Amino acid sequence: MRAARRHLKGARSVYIACHIMPDGDAIGSLLGLGLALRQLGKHCTMACDDPAPLKFDFLAGFEDIVAQPPDAEDVIVTVDCSDTERLGALFDAQRFARRVVINIDHHVTNVRFGDVNVVTDLPSTAETVYALIRPMGVEITADIASALLTGLVTDTRCFRTGNVATKQLKTAIALINAGASLTEITELVFNREPIAKICLWGQALANVQTRGSIIWTEVDRQMIRKCGASPDEGGGLVSFLASAMGVDVALVFREQDDGRIEASMRAGPGMDVASVALQFGGGGHPRAAGCTVAGELPDVRERVLAAIEEAIRQREISAP
């Protein structure tokens, strides 16, 4: 982290980008770091190739997020991106090669593409940003605290994930004491789902299937159209499926606009779906991973399920 702090302190202008289809940890980390660096007098560009979901519009700096690639900034920072593909069209190989790139992330599959890599095993990138900026003399204002707490509660589904310990609760208390409102954030982040999403869940849950200890469902373009849903509104579905008793792995196969199939995976304790996602060019965490695969839905589904069945078999063989 020291090298990252040194580069940031020395920079007059910083370009920060988060990943496409941004979630609360991507946006919260982007804004939390951006506001902190602005407080230190840096000129700061905050970028995302996809529009930030409107439910984060309560965060300070939200309006400043742009979809433009780096320009002449001294330093480039990426947040919550395990590889440069996650930047979408913001990745510009030439510019990235010419600047110091600081890669701030918490994904185990992070490929360390930065000149400086700040990759932790914390439950959220927002906590990584918090650990980075605190010793830099940044005053944690209510705006910065709100952005970081939004990241923390998003990636831990409000402290429900298996990697949460007292450290996360203490960080939350510190951010609340700095002015963030946990109540407001959970209300705005978890309680403003479009009705189209509820429709999509109804469609998807009506066709849940199981094979051994695998549970999955499929969301095709027709269902998305019928509900007037946006592509990312199947988001929480896979976590819901993973809550079923006796399930080792839950998946949602979603047909994207470009016809490719996105597979989101969640695994029970002791399973590693990140390795399966990696086989298909994706990534993530051992218990929450994803990939996007070209092909027809039934074909992709069978290939991914076969890889998962193999992973379950391997675990059974290697278990004591």
Added chain:
Amino acid sequence: MRAARRHLKGARSVYIACHIMPDGDAIGSLLGLGLALRQLGKHCTMACDDPAPLKFDFLAGFEDIVAQPPDAEDVIVTVDCSDTERLGALFDAQRFARRVVINIDHHVTNVRFGDVNVVTDLPSTAETVYALIRPMGVEITADIASALLTGLVTDTRCFRTGNVATKQLKTAIALINAGASLTEITELVFNREPIAKICLWGQALANVQTRGSIIWTEVDRQMIRKCGASPDEGGGLVSFLASAMGVDVALVFREQDDGRIEASMRAGPGMDVASVALQFGGGGHPRAAGCTVAGELPDVRERVLAAIEEAIRQREISAP
């Protein structure tokens, strides 16, 4: 609380009961208090008129929960019950009249039926039990801490409800430090849903309806049968509906085995559905309440919806 502590200290035997269709706060409070009193050398009966949900079987004392009414115990304690009807067949008016009854709860609609009433505005009854037993010289063992943390995370949906503040996070840290595992509890409490429940959600969400800012769905006995679900597996549905954007009130109407209709309600900030539930003989909290009404589903639905529309109108008139 002092009177309650005095009675409990003086008792040799204590009968504790929680409400029918028990949730994690009912079971956690029951076991947390029961284990604490046993540690103090009391003979302790822990009772519930309905079977405790199996997902709480990891809690110490779970096997000791019985469905028998009070016998010759010195003191009767009820936990998480706003009135004696919530005790089901465990309520025995004569025995309750002859003993000291301590009513430990956190529902705003609690009717203060005890000789001693310990009714707080804390987010969970488990926290109320914790506040009660700490000054009694009880060592908060890992078993007691696990029971109480289960209550806390259940009733706050893991710190997501609007009444959560740093106090709850600090209590959680104290209980974790005493040996409770937040990870294990959230895994076991939130991630062991029967597949029948997922089926039931699919059925129910396929028929979501809206009227103004009210959203609701209906679960009839045919749907419950089709999915092989138990009656309480529509539980989280109403919270999910309440997460829809622009919704003031969410409801789930569920046909019970006896043909009566249970209406579960959730409200957005500033609304009070407890008052609506009270009109129909139910109760709860301003933002989470319920009632059970005799009649056919369409008729009950229209009566309850009319009362809610009136409550929304009243709020609009009284708003500044």
